[in-house]
Amino acid sequence: MNALTPPVLDPAAVAKVPTQNRAKLRFEAVLLESERLLAQSGLERFSIPVLAERLDITRGSIYAYFPTHYAILNELVGRYxxxxxxxxxxxxxxxxxxxxxxxxxxxxxxxxxxxxxxxxxxxxxxxxxxxxxxxxxxxxxxxxxxxxxxxxxxxxxxxxxxxxxxxxxxxxxxxxxxxxxxxxxxxxxxxxxxxxxxxxxxxxxxxxxxxx
Structure with missing residues (x-):
């Protein structure tokens, strides 16, 4: 594989980017709250259950876009x-x-x-x-x-x-x-x-x- 060729990634580590506006807002809200949680507590307390509680939404509504918490981290890294x-x-x-x-x-x-x-x-x-x-x-x-x-x-x-x-x-x-x-x-x-x-x-x- 060439150094400039994108690698094949585990689907569980990749975010599912939504297309509808309402879903996009929730997607961005999860990422924003993820940054806040990471800034406050680092990786130790970072998890989807904690995010769901902080956002007052169900875990399933996060899993719909981020199969694992690694998908959130990878999405943030990709943006940086x-x-x-x-x-x-x-x-x-x-x-x-x-x-x-x-x-x-x-x-x-x-x-x-x-x-x-x-x-x-x-x-x-x-x-x-x-x-x-x-x-x-x-x-x-x-x-x-x-x-x-x-x-x-x-x-x-x-x-x-x-x-x-x-x-x-x-x-x-x-x-x-x-x-x-x-x-x-x-x-x-x-x-x-x-x-x-x-x-x-x-x-x-x-x-x-x-x-x-």
Missing amino acids: LAEMETMYRNQYDDLIRSPLIESVRRVVHQAVEYHNNRPVARLLMLGGAVTDASYRAQEMLLARLGHMGREIWEQHEGSQGIPEDVDIFTVSVDLAVACFRRSVFQFGEITPAYRDAAIRAMYGFLEAYLDP
């Missing part, structure tokens, strides 16, 4: 990942015009700001994979960001050939994420020191492969 990808896609032209070190700084600073301002996204994306589906979704995003990095570098004036035997851009993203996760594990957020470590890790790795 889509937000991040859009955030970087919107800066595509600016990243092309910037020197490599400036592009790396911008990408890292914005990722840090995103995670530090969204505690639930930080919990689900940097606290360790919640499910196999969320792990695969995150790996797919890293691969897409790496692919974007390759596209950007190829458009730099004077850029040289990029190695084909190692996916250097995706590995560089992995290095930054490793710094983020270590910081979250130690301090609960991404600190300035770990932010700078992520910049050095990404740039140092890429510089070794790319002709400046």
